[in-house]
Amino acid sequence: GSTGDSESDDTEESPEPTSFTDENFRLNEDSLLDANARETFYAKLPVLNPADFIVGINTVEKMLTFTVGGAAYRAGKTVEQVKMELYKDFLAKNSKYLSSMAQDFERKKKAKSLMRAQTSKTGRINMDKVWAYKITEDLFLQNTVVPNGQNHGMLLYLDMSGSMSPNMSGTMEQLVLLASFCQKVRIPFEVYGFITNSSAPQMYCDTVRSRNNLSDPNNLMISDGSFRMLQLVATGVSGGKFKTQMANLLALGQSYNRSYHDLYLDGTAANSFGLGSTPLEEAILIGRYIAEDFKNRNRVEVLSSVFLTDGEGDANFETVGNNDYRRKNLAIVDSKTRRTFLQQYDGYSYRNKSYCKALLDLYRETTGSRMINFYLMGSYDLKYFLARSLLSGVASDAARKAFKKESAALLKNINGFDDQFLIKAGSSLQITEDTLTVDSNDKKELTKAFKAFQDKKSIGRVILSKMVEAVA
Numbered sequence: 001g002s003t004g005d006s007e008s009d010d011t012e013e014s015p016e017p018t019s020f021t022d023e024n025f026r027l028n029e030d031s032l033l034d035a036n037a038r039e040t041f042y043a044k045l046p047v048l049n050p051a052d053f054i055v056g057i058n059t060v061e062k063m064l065t066f067t068v069g070g071a072a073y074r075a076g077k078t079v080e081q082v083k084m085e086l087y088k089d090f091l092a093k094n095s096k097y098l099s100s101m102a103q104d105f106e107r108k109k110k111a112k113s114l115m116r117a118q119t120s121k122t123g124r125i126n127m128d129k130v131w132a133y134k135i136t137e138d139l140f141l142q143n144t145v146v147p148n149g150q151n152h153g154m155l156l157y158l159d160m161s162g163s164m165s166p167n168m169s170g171t172m173e174q175l176v177l178l179a180s181f182c183q184k185v186r187i188p189f190e191v192y193g194f195i196t197n198s199s200a201p202q203m204y205c206d207t208v209r210s211r212n213n214l215s216d217p218n219n220l221m222i223s224d225g226s227f228r229m230l231q232l233v234a235t236g237v238s239g240g241k242f243k244t245q246m247a248n249l250l251a252l253g254q255s256y257n258r259s260y261h262d263l264y265l266d267g268t269a270a271n272s273f274g275l276g277s278t279p280l281e282e283a284i285l286i287g288r289y290i291a292e293d294f295k296n297r298n299r300v301e302v303l304s305s306v307f308l309t310d311g312e313g314d315a316n317f318e319t320v321g322n323n324d325y326r327r328k329n330l331a332i333v334d335s336k337t338r339r340t341f342l343q344q345y346d347g348y349s350y351r352n353k354s355y356c357k358a359l360l361d362l363y364r365e366t367t368g369s370r371m372i373n374f375y376l377m378g379s380y381d382l383k384y385f386l387a388r389s390l391l392s393g394v395a396s397d398a399a400r401k402a403f404k405k406e407s408a409a410l411l412k413n414i415n416g417f418d419d420q421f422l423i424k425a426g427s428s429l430q431i432t433e434d435t436l437t438v439d440s441n442d443k444k445e446l447t448k449a450f451k452a453f454q455d456k457k458s459i460g461r462v463i464l465s466k467m468v469e470a471v472a
Helices: 002-011 020-032 057-063 070-074 079-115 127-132 162-184 200-204 239-255 267-272 280-298 352-367 379-388 393-406 443-460 462-471
Strands: 040-045 066-068 118-125 140-145 152-159 189-196 220-222 227-233 263-265 302-309 317-319 329-334 339-343 370-377 408-414 417-424
Touching: 040 220, 040 317, 057 227, 057 239, 057 267, 066 070, 066 079, 079 162, 079 239, 079 263, 079 462, 152 162, 152 227, 152 280, 162 189, 162 227, 162 239, 162 370, 162 462, 189 280, 227 239, 227 280, 239 263, 263 267, 280 302, 280 352, 302 352, 329 352, 339 352, 352 370, 370 379, 379 393, 379 417, 393 408, 393 417, 408 462, 417 462
Parallel strands: 040 329, 152 189, 152 302, 302 370, 370 417
Antiparallel strands: 066 263, 118 140, 189 227, 220 317, 329 339, 408 417
């Protein structure tokens, strides 16, 4: 009987082993699919030659030709005299402030160095403590090492779009203040204006296609042929050359000011510096090459890259082949580093925000730079900007209060930037005299007037004061 039972068991097929976990997963895996999942549009970023897009400082200075007008013309002044008067007036208003900010910057750098200081035992016995050998083991001399301050460097990219026109004179003053500060504390510093204008293609490049790499249908191309990066300030120049650069910036700013009549850009220069669209993404793309070269030339260890804008960019890109990127995720594949920078579809049909964030990530990762944005806006723009940035609740309320009180608000790690400063455009950019006049001897009136004077000074020099806070 038992033998028969055994033979019977051997001839029956054993059931296949099963996994209840796997069965349940297979039954429910359809529910894991995202019905709203989107395709990814891949754009390959070829290695570009930045020289194809950059107009160097020497060429820019030759392009900057002015004509004297107004009271200066009636007084018989030359262009150089008017430019130097602008620069001297600027120094008279700001020399004390620059010295104060330089001292503040050095103090903050010193404090950070001391925070990183390390104390260690030297291995040599401290003879003054030998008597205490029974009550302590700490008989060795100690040595405190304070690390040397790291080499800072700064690159600033200026939006030269048409909407910047009413703010350009104040913005140029802010740039000269920032450049003068960097010169004073010996920080390498360069300024590039990103611009499009109709005369650029004929003057500096034959066609768009001569600058783009067409070897791969997925290659990303800069589609606006009038895009240029104008080098407005170069670092490491002589004192006289630096003054010329600063005077040129002030003069250029004033030439956009309709109420100023002493200097005009002449016809050729007016075409070359005519304000156009906002090629922000293109500037980030070429800026990455500028930053790599800048760091190597100046042995910079701590780089800050600043984009001064008054709006989002236009993202004038296309690929050689397929351009059907609407409503898709965006992936930029960098040929140089072989890395992919992905941005999820953000709910809008246009691509500029995704391009901007992906290219900022590329710039940051390949250069190690801190990415900073000074965004000029009116009070009425703030509400819509915060909504577009998906900022609400406590963070949104704090930004509104700071903007109202200080004409500036700081947003952290948003829109692709490490620091995004919202700056009130208009009169807050204008720099006023360092003089305080009060017609009363009353203590309360003096205190009130002094506080208002201090607030006005800090608002007028808002970009430099916020920059020192960010990079010191």
